[in-house]
Structure formats: structure tokens, C-alpha cells
Amino acid sequence: MTRSLTIATLFPLVTVAAGDEAKGPALARRARDRGLSAEVVTVDRPGGFVEADVYLLGGTGRDGVGQLVSLLSDTDLASRVSAGGSLLFAVDAGLDAVSLTWVDPAGHRHDGLGLVPVVVSGAAPVTGSVVTKPNAELGLPALVGWESNDVRTQRAAAAPFSQLEHGAGDRSETRTDGVVSGSVIATRLHGPLIALNPELADLLLARATGRTEPWPDLPVPAVEEARTNRIAEIRAEAAAAGWAARVRRAVRPLSPVRAER
Amino acid sequence: MTHRRDPLRAGVALGAGRVADRLSLSLGLGAGSVVGGRTALRLDPRVLEAVAAGRRSVLVTGTNGKATVTALVTAALGEKGSVVTNAMGANTTDGIIAALAKDRTSPVAALEVDDVHLGAVVKGTRPRAVIALNSSREYTRGVSLARTLRHWRRTAAALPDDSVAIINTDDPLVSWAFEAAPRVVPVSGGLDWRDDALLCPACRAPHEFEGLSWSCPGCGRQRRAPQWTVVAEGDEGDEGVEWYVEHGRGRQRIEVTVPGRTATVGEAFALAAADVFGVDLAGAAERMATVADVDERYAPVQIGEHAARLMRLDNPAGWAEALDVAATTGAQLVMVVDPDGPRDTATMWESPFHLIGGHEVAVTGGRSSDVVAILTAAGVRTRVAPDVLSAIATREAGDVLVACNTPAFRRVSAQFRGGAA
Numbered sequence: 085m086t087r088s089l090t091i092a093t094l095f096p097l098v099t100v101a102a103g104d105e106a107k108g109p110a111l112a113r114r115a116r117d118r119g120l121s122a123e124v125v126t127v128d129r130p131g132g133f134v135e136a137d138v139y140l141l142g143g144t145g146r147d148g149v150g151q152l153v154s155l156l157s158d159t160d161l162a163s164r165v166s167a168g169g170s171l172l173f174a175v176d177a178g179l180d181a182v183s184l185t186w187v188d189p190a191g192h193r194h195d196g197l198g199l200v201p202v203v204v205s206g207a208a209p210v211t212g213s214v215v216t217k218p219n220a221e222l223g224l225p226a227l228v229g230w231e232s233n234d235v236r237t238q239r240a241a242a243a244p245f246s247q248l249e250h251g252a253g254d255r256s257e258t259r260t261d262g263v264v265s266g267s268v269i270a271t272r273l274h275g276p277l278i279a280l281n282p283e284l285a286d287l288l289l290a291r292a293t294g295r296t297e298p299w300p301d302l303p304v305p306a307v308e309e310a311r312t313n314r315i316a317e318i319r320a321e322a323a324a325a326g327w328a329a330r331v332r333r334a335v336r337p338l339s340p341v342r343a344e345r
Numbered sequence: 346m347t348h349r350r351d352p353l354r355a356g357v358a359l360g361a362g363r364v365a366d367r368l369s370l371s372l373g374l375g376a377g378s379v380v381g382g383r384t385a386l387r388l389d390p391r392v393l394e395a396v397a398a399g400r401r402s403v404l405v406t407g408t409n410g411k412a413t414v415t416a417l418v419t420a421a422l423g424e425k426g427s428v429v430t431n432a433m434g435a436n437t438t439d440g441i442i443a444a445l446a447k448d449r450t451s452p453v454a455a456l457e458v459d460d461v462h463l464g465a466v467v468k469g470t471r472p473r474a475v476i477a478l479n480s481s482r483e484y485t486r487g488v489s490l491a492r493t494l495r496h497w498r499r500t501a502a503a504l505p506d507d508s509v510a511i512i513n514t515d516d517p518l519v520s521w522a523f524e525a526a527p528r529v530v531p532v533s534g535g536l537d538w539r540d541d542a543l544l545c546p547a548c549r550a551p552h553e554f555e556g557l558s559w560s561c562p563g564c565g566r567q568r569r570a571p572q573w574t575v576v577a578e579g580d581e582g583d584e585g586v587e588w589y590v591e592h593g594r595g596r597q598r599i600e601v602t603v604p605g606r607t608a609t610v611g612e613a614f615a616l617a618a619a620d621v622f623g624v625d626l627a628g629a630a631e632r633m634a635t636v637a638d639v640d641e642r643y644a645p646v647q648i649g650e651h652a653a654r655l656m657r658l659d660n661p662a663g664w665a666e667a668l669d670v671a672a673t674t675g676a677q678l679v680m681v682v683d684p685d686g687p688r689d690t691a692t693m694w695e696s697p698f699h700l701i702g703g704h705e706v707a708v709t710g711g712r713s714s715d716v717v718a719i720l721t722a723a724g725v726r727t728r729v730a731p732d733v734l735s736a737i738a739t740r741e742a743g744d745v746l747v748a749c750n751t752p753a754f755r756r757v758s759a760q761f762r763g764g765a766a
Contacts, residue, residue: 097544100489101482103691105540110694113722128544128551145489213687230687275691279722310718317684 099143141178393469407478
């Protein structure tokens with residue numbers, strides 16, 4: 085049986101580009117590899133809103149979140165997602181927009197669409213690589229991505245998207261990132277997240293089509309190699325940084341002596 | 346030696362800047378110019394005013410093509426030695442101070458300006474002309490496109506009354522940002538990457554595009570008719586193509602000596618600037634014809650049977666232009682991409698590699714596995730090589746485009762200049 089999927093990228097020009105527009109085509113590629121036909125639509129104004137199986141929201145920065153919330157309010161996104169008719173994958177500024185409340189760059193708190201039980205507040209800016217821990221419940225291996233945000237994400241009564249091996253994520257002590265709640269999966273991870281992690285694409289496709297049995301194996305060697313190399317590099321850098329910090333701590337008591345030379 | 350005209354504090358600041366310059370050279374921090382400028386700026390924010398005083402300046406900004414067009418403008422505006430410029434991409438406020446401090450006598454300055462430094466540099470130089478080439482997304486700096494455009498718009502509204510904005514009228518974002526300038530000279534500069542210009546920046550309605558023309562059905566803004574346009578005559582055959590820049594009073598023959606579309610339309614921008622400065626256009630065109638290279642970027646390097654041309658690409662608009670050239674000319678491609686932080690290859694996943702679907706590309710560099718994944722996803726065949734020379738050697742004899750990200754570009758150009766061939 086072939087099914088045709090519509091994947092809609094919502095208002096990408098409203099937020100700061102962070103490589104998230106690669107996600108739609110990557111998901112459609114994986115769908116085709118899985119024998120599904122898929123079409124990617126970009127929605128740039130409320131009047132252009134389409135009924136879709138998967139909605140993608142993304143971008144970074146808090147400048148555009150207010151406009152994103154107001155544009156999304158004029159669409160059927162909330163009702164379609166709440167009724168479980170569509171899946172929403174929201175990244176960073178997109179996560180802010182569907183949260184209960186978020187904070188603008190001036191520090192004022194605003195209501196989001198309230199599609200996930202998440203409260204967002206300001207934090208120090210962080211940009212860096214992220215490696216997640218495998219998530220057996222979602223059937224995901226260790227994923228690689230990157231983050232660039234200045235917010236803290238607090239969840240209530242919902243599971244995180246991932247546990248982190250490396251990265252700042254939601255800035256909590258539990259070292260987690262994102263949220264999975266109802267028909268919404270949300271994360272802070274940008275860029276080629278879906279392209280580099282085909283198992284995530286599989287998860288979205290299974291959710292969107294109501295598939296419950298596992299997908300057959302379908303490795304993409306080029307992607308697997310790119311991901312393996314990048315994770316190895318991040319781990320090596322983290323190990324080196326750990327050593328450097330330990331050396332600095334060990335050497336610090338000596339430094340006044342060294343300065344006298 | 347500080348210059349007599351300098352206010353006292355600025356003079357001291359410049360002296361300190363030169364000390365820092367020498368220090369940074371001796372510490373092996375590279376060509377020092379930016380470090381020196383930064384020290385000077387910290388000591389006195391009016392230093393730029395002091396070093397720019399008494400000169401007529403033209404500033405060149407935009408996401409892509411700044412260095413190339415600045416080189417053409419420098420040539421167009423005068424004989425060698427009479428125009429000061431900031432070659433080698435030192436295009437922030439500090440880099441510009443350093444360049445101007447080094448040459449205190451040239452009466453004209455042609456300056457490449459980083460997009461987000463335009464306001465400060467306009468304030469400090471009170472330019473006769475600002476050239477705005479294009480505007481599209483970048484990931485490297487974390488400054489949003491919308492913020493850059495607002496910055497340009499405020500800057501344009503604050504330009505001195507005798508200042509002229511020479512803008513790419515084919516780019517709706519640039520057109521909006523500079524609409525409040527005292528005088529606008531529209532140039533047809535083309536638009537390779539439309540994805541960031543789909544919506545009207547003023548009213549958010551989707552633009553309507555037709556060829557190079559665009560209009561906004563929401564607020565009625567539309568492309569101004571260009572006053573300077575590049576036209577080609579003849580075929581690629583025996584006679585070859587002849588290039589002209591058409592303008593209000595006729596047309597000027599130009600020789601296109603630097604490869605790529607940016608350089609071709611860059612001649613139109615440069616002639617428009619020459620016109621503002623009252624420079625004879627025929628002479629300007631003649632001098633531009635001697636520009637064969639920009640910061641040693643373009644001159645082909647002969648490597649055995651191959652003539653390799655280096656390109657530096659760091660955003661989707663840059664890749665779009667290069668891939669269009671590769672697809673339409675059938676040029677052989679080598680890609681060299683090195684690690685450059687967590688976001689290094691993110692822009693490439695959004696770039697239109699499907700334009701060269703079915704072609705084979707030789708891939709090398711520290712991010713080869715990312716590049717192979719990106720190209721494979723786009724239906725491009727790949728062949729990985731251990732280094733750039735062996736990657737080039739896998740191509741047929743003749744011209745090869747060597748497309749690099751910024752760290753790879755630095756590494757490979759240093760290798761080629763060092764005579765590795």
C-alpha cells in the first residue's frame with residue numbers, strides 16, 4: 085500500500101535561519117526510501133496553510149517568536165495537532181512558539197500556543213554540538229545535532245525528547261532536551277538533524293502514518309559514516325577539553341611561582 | 346608618524362594601534378591589521394573619522410561578492426596608488442581603520458564593509474556612495490538577516506545628503522533596506538538565491554517574480570528600473586561574447602577578466618560608482634580589465650594538466666551561484682570542506698546540489714564524510730581523495746573548479762601559493 089504524505093514547513097522566514105529548512109526534504113527523501121510518496125510544501129502566510137500529515141517549525145532566536153505565534157494562531161495548526169490528525173516537529177524558536185509561555189528578548193513573558201506543557205525562560209547563550217543518548221522508548225540511537233539558543237526549557241508532566249551525552253539542551257540538571265507530548269515532538273537541535281539521523285525520520289514517518297510495527301533495516305552508509313565521524317569527533321574534543329580543564333586545575337596553584345621566573 | 350590633522354587623542358590611539366600591530370605580527374597572530382585597528386578603536390571611537398577625514402569614500406557591502414566588487418571599484422576609481430582599500434577581507438570597523446591608518450594620503454577610499462558594520466563605517470567615513478550587492482542568510486555569525494536589513498535601513502536613512510546608494514534593484518530585500526537613502530542608483534545585479542526574498546520585508550505579502558523583475562501585491566513596492574545593466578552580445582562561438590554595461594547615456598564596453606557572475610555584474614556597480622565620482626567611464630573600464638585576481642582568489646593555478654580555480658563558499662546563495670555555473674558550463678568540480686565548528690556543513694544541506702545531479706564530484710578535506718552524505722542525498726556521485734592534489738588529479742585535463750569552505754580555502758590557497766604544484 086502506498087500512501088502520500090504532505091510535509092509542510094511553516095513560516096521559515098519569520099525566524100532566524102538555522103539550517104532547519106533541510107528537514108522537510110530530508111524527511112521526504114526517507115519517506116520515498118520507505119516506499120511512501122511525499123510532498124514538501126512551504127507555508128509563508130496564513131492563507132497558504134495546508135492540511136498536512138507532518139508540520140515542521142524551526143529557526144532560532146527569540147526575535148521572531150511573537151510573529152510566529154500570531155501567524156500560527158490564524159491557522160488550524162493547533163486544532164489539527166490537538167486532535168491528533170497531524171504530527172508537529174518543532175525546533176527551538178518553533179518550540180518556544182508552541183510552549184505555554186515564553187520570554188521575549190526584552191524579558192517580557194508571553195503566551196505561546198500551549199501545545200506542549202513547557203515554560204521557556206531566558207538563559208546564557210550557548211552554541212555547540214549535541215550528542216544524545218539512545219532512546220529505547222522512541223527507538224532512537226545516539227543522535228547528533230547542534231544547538232544555538234539563550235533559553236531554559238522547563239517541562240511539566242511530559243517526557244523529554246532525549247537524554248544528553250553532550251550539550252546543554254534544556255539547561256536542566258537532568259541533562260535532557262526537548263519534549264514529547266501528544267502529537268508534538270520538540271527539540272532545541274538544529275540543522276541536518278533529520279538528514280543525519282534517519283531513525284528520527286523513521287519515527288516521524290511511523291507516527292504520521294500510524295505504523296506500529298518496526299521498520300525493516302534500511303541503512304544509508306554515507307549518512308551513517310558522517311554521523312559516526314562527527315560523534316567521534318565531538319567525544320574526542322570533549323575528552324581533550326576535560327583533560328585541559330584538569331591540567332589547568334592542577335597547574336593553577338603553581339602559577340604565581342611560574343610568573344616570577 | 347601620525348598625521349597633522351588628527352585630533353590629539355585619535356593620534357595617540359593610532360600610535361598605540363601600530364604598536365599592537367607589530368606585537369601581533371611578532372606573536373605570530375597573522376597579518377596584524379585587525380588587531381591594530383581594534384586597539385585603536387577601543388582608545389577612541391572617533392578614530393575612524395580621523396583617518397577617513399578629507400577623503401571621498403565608497404563602501405561595498407552585501408552577503409556575497411564584496412571583495413570582488415571592491416577590487417573592481419578600486420581599479421575603476423583611479424590609478425594604482427591613488428585609491429586606498431582594505432584588501433584581504435579586513436572588513437570590520439577595526440580592519441578599515443587599520444587600512445586607512447596605513448595610507449594617509451590617498452584621496453579616495455574604496456572599502457569592503459561587513460554587513461553589520463555598515464552603520465559604524467558610514468558614520469565614520471561619511472561616504473559619497475554605498476554599494477549594496479545582495480542579502481541572504483548566513484549561519485556563521487548568528488546575526489539574523491532581518492536584523493541586518495533593519496540595520497541597513499536605519500543606516501540608509503542616516504546617510505549624508507550628498508550620498509548615493511548604488512543598489513542591486515533585483516534584490517527586493519536590498520531595495521527595501523535602502524529605499525530611504527537620499528538618492529538611489531538602481532543596478533541590475535541579479536538574484537541567484539530567492540529563498541530569503543520570498544516575502545515582502547515591509548508587509549510580509551509574498552513577492553511576485555517574473556524574470557529579474559519582482560513586485561509586491563500587498564504594498565505595491567516593485568523593482569525600480571535599473572540605470573546600469575550588463576548585457577552580452579554574440580555567441581560563445583568564434584567571435585566570442587562581448588560585454589557591455591548599458592547606462593542612461595549609452596553603453597560602455599567591458600572586459601570580464603574575473604570569473605563568475607558576481608564579477609560581471611560587479612563591473613556595472615563599479616562603473617556606477619565611477620560615474621558618481623566623475624571618473625571617465627572608458628578609463629575606468631580599461632583599468633578594471635587589468636584586475637585578474639582578487640586577494641589571490643581567482644587566478645587559476647596550473648597543476649600538471651589542470652588549471653584549478655579556487656572558490657570560497659560559505660552560504661546557500663554562494664553555493665547556488667557556483668552550482669549554477671558548474672551545471673551550465675559542465676565544469677569539473679572538486680570540493681574541499683574542512684571542519685569549522687558545529688554548524689560548518691549546515692548551510693550545505695540547504696544548498697541546491699540537485700542542480701549537478703548525476704555529475705561526479707571529487708571530495709576531500711576534514712568534512713569529506715558530511716559532503717559525501719550531502720551529495721549522495723542530492724543524487725550527485727562522489728569520489729573521495731586523500732588530499733586536494735590527488736582530488737584534482739582524478740579530473741580530466743583542463744579547467745577544474747575547486748569549491749572550498751572558508752578554512753579549506755585558507756589552507757588550499759596557502760598550499761597553492763607555497764608552490765605545492
